[in-house]
Amino acid sequence: MAEALRSAARAPGRPSGARRPAPRPAAGGALPLSAPALVLLLLFVILPTLAVFGLSLTDYQLGDDALVFVGLDNYRDLLGDAGFRGSLRNTMVYAALVTPASVLIGLGLALLIEAETRGRALFRTLFFLPVVSLIVAMATVWQYLLHPTIGPVDQLLRLVGLPGPNWLGSSDTVLASLALIGVWQSVGYNMVLFLAGLTAIPRDLYAAAAVDGAASGWQRFRLVTWPMLGPTTLFVVTISIINAVKVFETVQTLTEGGPNRASEVLLFTIYREGFVYLRVGAASAMTVVFLLLLVGLMLLQYRIQDRRTHYA
Amino acid sequence: MSAPALSAGRALRLAALSAAALVTVAPYLWMVSVASKPRDEIFSSSLRLLPHRWALLDNLREAFHRVPIGTLLINGAVVCGAILVIQVAVAIPCAYAMAKLRFGAARLMMGLVLLGLLVPIHATALPLYVAFRRLDLVNTYTGLVAPFSVSVFGIFLFLQFFRALPDDLLDAARLDGMSEAGIVARVVVPNSWPAVTAFAIFSVVAHWNDLFWPLIVVTDNRVATPPLGLFAFRAAESGSDYGALMAATLVITLPLVLAFLFAQRRFVEGITMTGLK
Numbered sequence: 001m002a003e004a005l006r007s008a009a010r011a012p013g014r015p016s017g018a019r020r021p022a023p024r025p026a027a028g029g030a031l032p033l034s035a036p037a038l039v040l041l042l043l044f045v046i047l048p049t050l051a052v053f054g055l056s057l058t059d060y061q062l063g064d065d066a067l068v069f070v071g072l073d074n075y076r077d078l079l080g081d082a083g084f085r086g087s088l089r090n091t092m093v094y095a096a097l098v099t100p101a102s103v104l105i106g107l108g109l110a111l112l113i114e115a116e117t118r119g120r121a122l123f124r125t126l127f128f129l130p131v132v133s134l135i136v137a138m139a140t141v142w143q144y145l146l147h148p149t150i151g152p153v154d155q156l157l158r159l160v161g162l163p164g165p166n167w168l169g170s171s172d173t174v175l176a177s178l179a180l181i182g183v184w185q186s187v188g189y190n191m192v193l194f195l196a197g198l199t200a201i202p203r204d205l206y207a208a209a210a211v212d213g214a215a216s217g218w219q220r221f222r223l224v225t226w227p228m229l230g231p232t233t234l235f236v237v238t239i240s241i242i243n244a245v246k247v248f249e250t251v252q253t254l255t256e257g258g259p260n261r262a263s264e265v266l267l268f269t270i271y272r273e274g275f276v277y278l279r280v281g282a283a284s285a286m287t288v289v290f291l292l293l294l295v296g297l298m299l300l301q302y303r304i305q306d307r308r309t310h311y312a
Numbered sequence: 313m314s315a316p317a318l319s320a321g322r323a324l325r326l327a328a329l330s331a332a333a334l335v336t337v338a339p340y341l342w343m344v345s346v347a348s349k350p351r352d353e354i355f356s357s358s359l360r361l362l363p364h365r366w367a368l369l370d371n372l373r374e375a376f377h378r379v380p381i382g383t384l385l386i387n388g389a390v391v392c393g394a395i396l397v398i399q400v401a402v403a404i405p406c407a408y409a410m411a412k413l414r415f416g417a418a419r420l421m422m423g424l425v426l427l428g429l430l431v432p433i434h435a436t437a438l439p440l441y442v443a444f445r446r447l448d449l450v451n452t453y454t455g456l457v458a459p460f461s462v463s464v465f466g467i468f469l470f471l472q473f474f475r476a477l478p479d480d481l482l483d484a485a486r487l488d489g490m491s492e493a494g495i496v497a498r499v500v501v502p503n504s505w506p507a508v509t510a511f512a513i514f515s516v517v518a519h520w521n522d523l524f525w526p527l528i529v530v531t532d533n534r535v536a537t538p539p540l541g542l543f544a545f546r547a548a549e550s551g552s553d554y555g556a557l558m559a560a561t562l563v564i565t566l567p568l569v570l571a572f573l574f575a576q577r578r579f580v581e582g583i584t585m586t587g588l589k
Contacts, residue, residue, distance in 0.1 A: 029409070029413060029491070029492035029493075030409040030413040030414070030415035030416075030417075030418075030492075031409075031415075031417070032493075033405035033406060033408060033409040033413070033492060033493065033496065034405065034406040034409040034410065034415070034417070034421060036401075036402050036405070036406070036462075037402050037403065037405075037406035037421075037462055037467060038406070038417070038421065038424070040402060040461050040462035041424050041425075041428060041462050041464070042424075044436065044440070044458065044459050044461065044462060045424075045427070045428045045431055045436065045462070045464070046424065046427070046428075047439075048435075048436035048438075048439040048440050048443075049427075049431050049435060049436060051438075051439035051442075052435060052436065052438060052439055055438065055439065055442075062441075062442065062445075105332075108328075109329070109332060112325050112328055112329050113329070115325060116322070116325055116326065116329065119326075119329075121576075121577075123329050123333060124576075124580065125572075125573065125576045126333045126336055126337055127332070127333065127336055128572075128576070128579070128580055129336065129337070129340070129569065129572070130336065130339075131517075132517050132568050132569065132571075132572045132579060133565055133568070133569060134520070134521050134538060134539055134542070134564060134565045134568065135521055135523075135539075136521075136523055136539040136542050136543050136546075137539075137542055137561040137564055137565045138339055138565070140542070140546055140557060140558075140561050141339045141340075141342060141343045141558070141561060142339060144342065144346060144554060144558070145338070145339060145342060150354065150355050152342060152359055155359050156359065159359075184335075184336070184339075187336075188336070192580050246432065246434065248434070248523070248524055249521075249523045249524070249539075252523065252527070252543075253523075253543060253546065267434055267524070270434070271524070271527075271528075274437075274438050274441075275441070275527075275528055280438055280442065283438055284438055284439075287434070287435050287438060290434065290435065291430075291431065291435045294430060294432070294435075295430055298430060
């Protein structure tokens with residue numbers, strides 16, 4: 001997505017190719033074609049986004065007839081709200097657990113599949129399966145797998161003499177357990193992106209590296225694969241962080257933020273504040289923080305990508 | 313590199329891939345296993361995959377009895393179908409105008425699209441819900457579909473694809489006297505099936521699996537989508553009847569998984585194409 005963002009920023013709405021004297025369309029034709037999209041964009045994206053900023057400055061509660069402008073009070077409250085800070089911290093911890101694991105395992109699997117000649121399609125299909133599976137359903141299965149008494153994982157651990165942790169039931173392990181499910185679900189997606197990146201590396205670069213004495217697989221990886229995969233890696237890392245920051249389904253389905261609020265994450269907290277406690281003003285302020293986080297991540301990727309292209 | 317070293321490396325590689333594949337499919341194996349077991353076996357021997365006594369039919373009957381699975385699947389199909397059709401119908405003409413026509417508002421449009429790419433439904437849900445309550449759109453198909461009627465992502469994908477369409481093709485159609493709308497319908501769309509397929513897969517997977525928005529806008533089981541229905545059943549069940557729960561899980565997961573296995577190459581292509589330029 002971000003990759004696409006860049007190329008579009010370079011050539012906003014300009015037709016590709018050379019201009020030719022053939023009949024150009026009348027300028028009037030474009031507006032009716034794009035009007036529905038324009039209206040819907042304003043209605044469902046732009047106005048609601050502005051409204052979130054507006055509502056975050058009020059004390060609006062769902063069902064109220066009136067609202068009072070309270071300035072930055074909601075934001076001030078957020079700063080002093082230990083619950084919200086905890087939620088932010090949990091989201092960061094979750095992202096810090098999921099991102100490196102799902103990126104590295106995704107890369108590893110892509111390299112293994114790329115090197116292997118047989119069973120490629122089969123492995124690719126199997127690893128990709130979780131991406132298209134209903135996450136609410138698969139979370140339910142994981143809850144059973146990680147069940148402290150009847151779950152097969154702990155039974156297996158006990159069989160080899162290890163104490164089975166109370167995965168989702170203990171505040172010490174709940175984020176790690178959710179991260180495990182998150183990694184399981186996203187590895188296949190990252191793998192497919194890396195496979196696409198690997199296919200795009202020109203073969204003769206490897207031949208050139210061999211001529212220069214890069215004999216071992218590790219040297220080929222370090223000198224050719226890794227630098228050439230740079231843009232792909234950056235994209236996969238960004239999209240992984242963004243998806244981790246958006247974690248909601250597994251938390252809502254399996255833990256509801258518990259135990260002891262140890263798995264309260266940003267979207268869960270926003271959802272509860274706005275749609276359960278109906279405090280729209282406060283939830284809007286949290287949403288603004290969430291939105292700024294996403295924009296910050298995108299800008300960061302953009303900056304890094306920009307710097308890298310100067311070296312390339 | 314000698315031949316034996318090569319085969320040792322390969323064996324290692326295959327072993328690593330197989331181990332990873334086993335971990336990946338383990339949840340599916342246990343899903344089917346638990347859905348096939350009677351209650352006492354679920355609680356006694358979870359390491360055995362095959363049940364002593366098969367109870368798949370009992371569990372399925374119980375699941376269909378307790379969860380309106382048929383309704384859920386129909387709702388899922390209606391909602392995802394409506395979203396997809398509207399998104400494509402809105403995005404294609406717009407992307408065509410941006411890619412191929414001289415257009416005063418093109419810059420504004422591109423700005424809006426780029427902005428839209430940054431804003432997920434999670435950020436717009438609060439005001440949308442406030443408005444939808446006023447408009448009585450809660451617990452309706454319209455409420456489920458409307459926020460997704462325009463996909464900035466779709467506009468983006470089609471825009472990229474249309475830029476590569478040859479201008480000669482469009483000029484020829486114009487010389488034949490076709491209107492711009494006619495060109496979109498009869499020249500652009502037939503030449504864009506790869507992009508349409510990729511987008512369709514992306515859109516259906518995203519909305520079939522979405523829990524966040526349905527959870528907000530739907531409280532009535534009659535318009536619930538599959539994730540929401542399963543979520544409600546789970547909450548009511550609180551983990552005592554795993555057999556029926558897994559049977560319901562199995563039936564609800566199956567449609568998309570089967571579609572994926574049937575057209576896995578297209579799925580992977582679609583998701584990659586939508587992920588990366």
